[in-house]
Amino acid sequence: MLVQVLVVLVALWLLFFAARQKASAVSALKKIGISLLAVVMVITVLFPSLTTTLANLLGIGRGADLLLYGLAATFVVYAITQYARAQANRRVLFGLARRIALRDARARYFPGDRP
Structure with a gap:
């Protein structure tokens, strides 16, 4: 309770x-x-019996198993989404680092040059 x-x-x-x-x-x-x-x-x-009824309709033995499968699927989707977001952030970070490096190199080796 x-x-x-x-x-x-x-x-x-x-x-x-x-x-x-x-x-x-x-x-x-x-x-x-x-x-x-x-x-x-x-x-x-x-209504815990509702999950068991829904699980039986889907061919799953128990409602707890249905919840576990849903949790596992949700975790996999979350992990893939986070991985894709991390890769996108990494690409942006590398692009910014590249721009800063080129700007600093231009300022160091071509001091009178304006971008």
């Missing part, structure tokens, strides 16, 4: 967190995703 109350409180905090973020900080898609996660958390806590 205590765990269920804690999960519902965390879900409510997620909804509050999503609602309080500025538009520039979090995209609308992320806000929708966080809100859906909170709603699913509350539903699975209040």
Whole structure:
């Protein structure tokens, strides 16, 4: 019972967190995703047999297995997204470092040259 109350409180905090973020900080898609996660958390806590029913419809034995598969898939998507973001940031950083190096070299070896 205590765990269920804690999960519902965390879900409510997620909804509050999503609602309080500025538009520039979090995209609308992320806000929708966080809100859906909170709603699913509350539903699975209040109606645990619903996950088992849904799992059986999908050919999965237990509702806990369905939640585990969903968590694993979510983690893989998150890991791939973070890797792609890191690669994009690395490309931007290398481009900026290259520009700075060329600018500094031009200033050092061609002091009268204006870019």
